[in-house]
Amino acid sequence: MKHTITLILGDGIGPEVTAAVVTVLERSGLDVEWDAHLAGAASLERHGDTLPVPLLDSIKRNKIALKGPLTTPVGSGFTSVNVGLRKALDLFVNLRPVSSVPSITSRYEGVDLVIVRENTEDLYAGLEHEVVPGVVESLKIITSVASTRVARFAFDYAREHGRARVTAVHKANIMKLSDGLFLESVRNVAAKYPDITCDDRIVDAACMHLVMDPTQFDVLLLPNLYGDIVSDLCAGLVGGLGVVPAANLGTDIGVFEAVHGSAPDIAGQNVANPMALLLSAVLMLRHIGEGTIADRIVSALGQVLSEGRVRTRDLGGSATTSAFADAIARKAVAA
Numbered sequence: 001m002k003h004t005i006t007l008i009l010g011d012g013i014g015p016e017v018t019a020a021v022v023t024v025l026e027r028s029g030l031d032v033e034w035d036a037h038l039a040g041a042a043s044l045e046r047h048g049d050t051l052p053v054p055l056l057d058s059i060k061r062n063k064i065a066l067k068g069p070l071t072t073p074v075g076s077g078f079t080s081v082n083v084g085l086r087k088a089l090d091l092f093v094n095l096r097p098v099s100s101v102p103s104i105t106s107r108y109e110g111v112d113l114v115i116v117r118e119n120t121e122d123l124y125a126g127l128e129h130e131v132v133p134g135v136v137e138s139l140k141i142i143t144s145v146a147s148t149r150v151a152r153f154a155f156d157y158a159r160e161h162g163r164a165r166v167t168a169v170h171k172a173n174i175m176k177l178s179d180g181l182f183l184e185s186v187r188n189v190a191a192k193y194p195d196i197t198c199d200d201r202i203v204d205a206a207c208m209h210l211v212m213d214p215t216q217f218d219v220l221l222l223p224n225l226y227g228d229i230v231s232d233l234c235a236g237l238v239g240g241l242g243v244v245p246a247a248n249l250g251t252d253i254g255v256f257e258a259v260h261g262s263a264p265d266i267a268g269q270n271v272a273n274p275m276a277l278l279l280s281a282v283l284m285l286r287h288i289g290e291g292t293i294a295d296r297i298v299s300a301l302g303q304v305l306s307e308g309r310v311r312t313r314d315l316g317g318s319a320t321t322s323a324f325a326d327a328i329a330r331k332a333v334a335a
């Protein structure tokens, strides 16, 4: 089946890592037409807008996008392009599977957990104002509607992926109303999934437990801010931002992107690691029913990493972005 997928090239290292991933996907046999668009800083320069309407229309039409990292221009008046995209398309879930990668040295082995982060509200609502000079107020918005729908997603995900437990992470002992509502919403949803165990941890304790023994966790369900922080912590458990994929999901739209940013310090040098975006593309392939190609790419990546000859600089090698992609593509080529 031919797929039409919106492609956001991204800023900084974005064009390099997206080109690498496109190469691997096409050479692995994905039948695809790319609907390429600019966003972020590149789009601001060309179209005067960081999130142009034709891009949003393209994603709404195609339902699927592969996205390179975007630079949020520095200066007042620019809210985060990534937060803007999630809001504009109501991508209410940020999904990050975090697993140990064989052949990549990290602090732990056997980590296999999934972060489900609410993506639209909490302190990211961006409602801040100065009450009087020297005093600012930032509003933390938690609603039962958003908490319930992300909780439903987490329990459905657990059921579909054979996972036994969902752990809600919160600070309801202090923020009794806001985090209390999140926790209550999760518990109401959990009651409808008797086959999945539901428990909860206070966010500070959860961080300590993650660092002590991350293998004790299965699915973690968090409001936006804790989800943002804890998911980077979890990336650090398995080798860092370069090896962790992510998906932003709405009711019928999926935007798949790496967790890392546009890395301006190494942009244009052909040294960035495309692995995180490639693993995000693997999530995308499974989402669109191309599991066979996804499996082939995962296996090819595993072989290249375990052979150890072709690795990018951040993984201890000296291969370029394109050489790393080429090595994976050669092994993932469709029979």
Ligand code: NAI
Pocket (backbone or CB within 6 Å): 013, 017, 068, 069, 070, 071, 072, 073, 082, 241, 242, 257, 258, 259, 260, 261, 262, 263, 264, 265, 266, 271, 272, 273, 274, 275, 276, 314
């Ligand atoms: P960053 O993730 O771009 O870079 C942090 C460090 O990691 C840098 O030393 C960079 O060279 C390295 N790094 C990142 N990705 C890499 C890769 N694939 N291979 C090898 N090394 C890599 O974070 P930073 O510098 O805080 O942000 C730069 C820009 O990216 C900012 O404008 C920020 O707003 C944006 N950003 C965008 C995101 C997105 O589009 N989802 C997420 C995070 C940041």
